Amino acid sequence: MAPRREVPPSTDPAQPSAARIYDYLLGGKDNYETDRAAAEKVLAVAPDQRRLARANRAFAIRAVRLLAEAGVRQFIDLGTGFPSSPSVHEAARETSPSARVVYVDYDPIVQSHNTALLASDDLVASVRADIREPATILDHPDLAPLIDFGQPVGVLIVAVLHLISDAEDPAGIVRQFTDRLSSGSYLVLSQFSSDSEAEAMDRLHAVAAGTPVETYFRPRDQILGFFEGFDLVEPGLTDVEGWRQDGPAAPTRLKIAGGVGRRP
Numbered sequence: 001m002a003p004r005r006e007v008p009p010s011t012d013p014a015q016p017s018a019a020r021i022y023d024y025l026l027g028g029k030d031n032y033e034t035d036r037a038a039a040e041k042v043l044a045v046a047p048d049q050r051r052l053a054r055a056n057r058a059f060a061i062r063a064v065r066l067l068a069e070a071g072v073r074q075f076i077d078l079g080t081g082f083p084s085s086p087s088v089h090e091a092a093r094e095t096s097p098s099a100r101v102v103y104v105d106y107d108p109i110v111q112s113h114n115t116a117l118l119a120s121d122d123l124v125a126s127v128r129a130d131i132r133e134p135a136t137i138l139d140h141p142d143l144a145p146l147i148d149f150g151q152p153v154g155v156l157i158v159a160v161l162h163l164i165s166d167a168e169d170p171a172g173i174v175r176q177f178t179d180r181l182s183s184g185s186y187l188v189l190s191q192f193s194s195d196s197e198a199e200a201m202d203r204l205h206a207v208a209a210g211t212p213v214e215t216y217f218r219p220r221d222q223i224l225g226f227f228e229g230f231d232l233v234e235p236g237l238t239d240v241e242g243w244r245q246d247g248p249a250a251p252t253r254l255k256i257a258g259g260v261g262r263r264p
């Protein structure tokens, strides 16, 4: 068993955090000097990383819109990150004004921002929890009033699984969340893929190994395995920037694969 990363991960401004680095890459203001320095090291390896972060975020929002159009009215967003617009509930509410969303992140600063900015009404909750402990989340008292597992649920695990090592059993974690889902539910998942350029992956490993943002690139087959029990909607598992987008996307050095599965 790999050593578990501490919770809380980011109250110490001397330690970079995944949420704040991602925020910096997306052009946000919720980051410290350590995060910017860590992000700049990543940008030195992969200068297109900002574009990739934006593409990942856009993939998540396109997926939420698709689910809302398919009739999904309740969402659980695991590893939410700092608030950005459109958020999951804003995107879902373009179709369904009463869409309900539970945001989950283990970062205490993210959670306090999300509570202030996202959990703006009775149909949205922000929970601080670690996705490596699915039962804590699924049985959380703030979840039950919003999520009815007898109805379709959209579960988002977007750009977070690559922060969880194989020793921590990412497939088992996904399965514990999806086991509760009824027919017509969806899984939206993205993570760094080992289709990335080898040299860029090696350099990123060198930069991130042993830090709170150590990243686990996974081969396509392993990522496909996370969708076990789901039918992938078209176009299947693709680079996030190409998912349901017209025209070819400019290739990035590092790659995030994403897909959406529907429980039959």
Ligand SMILES: C[S@@+](CC[C@H](N)C(=O)[O-])C[C@H]1O[C@@H](n2cnc3c(N)ncnc32)[C@H](O)[C@@H]1O
Residues within 6 Å of the ligand: 018, 019, 022, 056, 057, 060, 078, 079, 080, 081, 082, 104, 105, 106, 107, 110, 129, 130, 131, 132, 157, 158, 159, 160, 163
């Ligand atoms: C790269 S951001 C992705 C944000 C958002 N899902 C997106 O794709 O736009 C990863 C987020 O996952 C959170 N995270 C990382 N490991 C986690 C864990 N074990 N449990 C809960 N949240 C976690 C981080 O705090 C961060 O906010």
